[in-house]
Amino acid sequence: MNRCYNCGKDMYDCTYLDTAKVAGIKFVGRYPAVTCADAMQEPEPDSEDMCDITIHGRDWARYELCIAKHLVSRRALSAKAAKFVRKAMGLKREELAAIMGVEPLDVSDLEGGITRATPATCFLLHNLVSSKLRSEEEWEALCSEMREFMTKEVPEEDDTTTVDLGIV
């Protein structure tokens, strides 16, 4: 069993209650954490010593993704929500733009409230966030599939073109 870096007492598993306000909505969530008995007590005033609750980065990241999933569960997205959703997935503007097949400026406009997300964009973001919550590998595969789709060479076609579909 791990010991507290501060007081040296045994650490044990607990459930951390977290609250956050995003895009005007208050969220409450619980996720696993590790703590020592002293961390549950009020610290002495002016004390340098403080026992803390240790949260795994991945659990905190999941909490943010759960908030993001709620935000994209409707067919509209506020500017603040759009920014939160992108950050919850750990993507830079350029990275999300490449996945969505748009310019980074389009993402900036969305997050700046200059443009509004279409229902189709909301659906796409919902799929991305849901995928990341299910599995990191699945999400990465989906992102790269979308990036490739947005940049692949499409052959020129006109009314003289015949496309042989083979056996369907």
Ligand SMILES: [Zn+2]
């Ligand atoms: Zn402690």
